[in-house]
Amino acid sequence: MARYETVLDTIGNTPIIKLQKLAPEGVNVYCKVESFNPMGSVKDRMALAIIEKAEQTGTLRPGQTVIESTSGNTGIGLAMVCAQKGYPLVITMSESSSVERRKLMRFLGARVVLTPASEKGSGMLKKAIELAELHGYFLCRQFDNDANPDVHTRTTAAEILADFAGEKIDYFVSGFGTGGTLLGISRRLKQADKTTKIVAVEPDNSQMLASGIAQARDPSGNISASHPNFRPHLMQGWAPDFISSLIERAQSEQLIDEIAAVSGSEAMNLARQLAQKEGIFVGTSAGATLAGALIIAKRSAPGTNIVCMLPDTGERYLSTPLFDDISTDMNEEELALSRSTASCRFDVSSTPSKPAVKAAPVAIDEEARKFVEATVANHSVVLFALEWCEFCWSARKLFNRLDIPFKSIDIDSVAFQKNDQGRKIREVLAHHTGAVTIPQIYIGGKHIGGCTDLFDAVVDGSAEKLLREAGIAPKNADGVNPYEFLPKWLQPRSMTV
Template sequence: MTRYASILETIGRTPLVRLARLAPPDVNVHVKVEAFNPMGSVKDRMALAVIEAAERSGVLRPGQTVIEATSGNTGIGLAMVCARKGYPLVVTMAESFSLERRRLLRFLGARVVLTPASEKGSGMLAKAIELAEAHGYFLCRQFENEANAEVHSRTTAREILDDFQGEPIHAWVTGFGTGGTLRGVSRVLKAADPRIRIVVAEPDNAPLLGSGEAQPAGASHPRFRPHLMQGWSPDFISPLTQQAVAAGMVDEIVPVAGEEALRLARELARKEGIFVGISAGATLAAALEVARRAPAGSHIVCMLPDTGERYQSTPLFEGIGDEMNEEELALSRSTPGCRFDVPAPRPAAAMSRAVEPADTGRDAEAERRLEEYLAQAPVVMFALAWCEFCWAARKLFARLGVDYLSVDLDSPDYQADDMGVRLRPVLARRTGAPTIPQIFIAGEPLGGCGELFDAWRDGSLGRRLAACGVAYDAEAIIDTELLLPAWLHPRSTTA
């Protein structure tokens, strides 16, 4: 194991893995698994390179806001780099890209400005330029920034050559988005061995390169159509891609259908145990096409740009259910325990002991503490930090802007003298229920999460809050069902 001074030092040196079940038996197809980068994509390399190049040149000042247009992976990489280095980050992104990417960016501290899907990639780029000029932000310009290509020449390409240690490589297969990976890797591989074929994959319904048509200045490419491969082929051919093509680096262009990209991403997971996104499935589709025509014993290297985790709201996960299917349900029913279609056996006398421990008497200290907590705030919730029903109640209070005291019985503050445990039967006697959470308003019990939601829906919660002077958003429109954990939605015995 190696110790690192920064997460940024872990970028690169990703594994090259030989496929065992998907490739032709007489051809060696190796995949470069870029999901091993710290934020799960090849764009981590470029994000660090662009920021450090700007720091060296002085165009990025300490504390200056960074901005970039991105389908997600570049932004996620930049968010990691900017978080570590202390730069605020703004990302512009077309609204059509996956929800997971937006949430990851915001989780990392970035601000995300969405642009209309109808404006395509060029629209989000135009918005980034506009914001940079208006607010003095540093614009990364990933589609033309030489640091994007340079980092792949210095790292990705060298890693591939080092892994083969002089063995001949028949072909290297990649998609293109910014063109940085394509330009940076191809020039090093070609310099090392001009016989290495550089194969570029692109969507079959958006043949920007395959059409041979030039990129119009300042406009979308006429052959662009929306496609499934996020991060691949924006609606224009980037300057870095154009430079690679003009330098004669591209030997072949392979069109890939969206459904084939989805199929192979799933097959990689189920047959090779490699979890990737749609663009990786598309690149593999092209690599397998090359492999079918390659001489026996050939080595083919395929780029897998990112992880599959940020595609859960896309068609890649269509048909992947949250509930048990018939086969799983039959397996559940094959043994008697822990089933949803039969009630669980009731432990003998367990509930009575939970409400009133036998022969222990009343805990005067716990009762006194309960009264102290109720006196500290008009709204008090006795909760458990790990409980999803407590989380749901907290979400409603947050949406309403209600200040409340949370007494988290399982937190370290209540472990002294076992007070968190001792308060449970005291609460149960006061409320008549052993469950958590228990919510009090003006010292009077309201109930748990379900009762809280019912009180909001029937208006009684608002009246009780107003009566004790607690401010809340009376105009809020909240579907409380959406605040509950997903597994709680009505469950049938056949789903």
């Protein structure tokens, strides 16, 4: 292990892993696993390269806002780079991209402007150009920027060649989005050995390169329309609705020897097989690239060396069809395992029944009693809570959604640890309400109950009545189902246990 000055120094030097189970007998299929980059994708390399080149040339000023259009991985890489270097970042992204990508970018400090799915990749690019021109932002132009392929020539390809020193690379297989990875690596590999074959992979229902139809552009060279062969497909980050200038360069330089077409179903199948048979966790686009590599492998002689790019991690795809068949509930086999031993089961209680024992009375602390009563009297909505309890967070989320001001008394927080105040307050609440659980909620001085009691009161209208009597009018209430704020593991089960 090494010591690094910043997270940016950890980009690159990703491993090449040989497949042991999915490749045909005797054929060597190697994967360049780019999820080992700090933000989990190959785009980390390009994000840093574009920003550093702009700094060196002076086209990016200190503190200037950076903007780019992306399906997610470039934006996540840029969010990391901009966070470390101190640049504000705006991302334009089609609403059809997975929600976890939006959240990751926003978590890293970026602003994400969504564009209609009907406008496709060219729509999010158009929006980025408009915003850059209006607000004076630095536009990365990943689909045209020379820094994109150059970083792959300098780093990614160099790493591959170093890992195969003294050995022949027969095929290099990659999908394409911007085209920077394919162009940059192909240039260096071809320079090292002209006999290395470059295979570009694209969706079988959206074959733009294989069509031979040129991309429509205006006199300034900008994309003027979607490519006529584009169709929606499953591979996020792959094959937008246009052919980028970087891919056009790869074609004009005659770097691409073959084009392989793969289906979305095969891409998902191989992404799952990579996880379950090789232990390599990747997304749909990586599964698609491997599908292209296996097309080559199945017709290749023993001893052939094939290298393919696995561009990102499977965590980018949790809300996509890739995970549709992955349940959060136990299946029948898992339920059978659960029932095979006596304890910790959902279908029976694992605690033997005992005769009820009347608890000894607890002496109520007078100071704690006065605190609880004063808090309830002085605040229209009071939540006696635990700081990180999921039920307490669910109640807070509902109040925030309805724009209801509330006082949260977090009895396990540092503020209430002195003289064991939190425990004393809890004993007062149990004495007043007869309930030992937390949270306990009051509206207009009236005890409502716990989290689900609050949700029931919202549904039957009694909570709104109490709120209005206390002078509070809930907002944004239309269409709100309070039970959606419960933790996912408490949502209604899809099967009976």
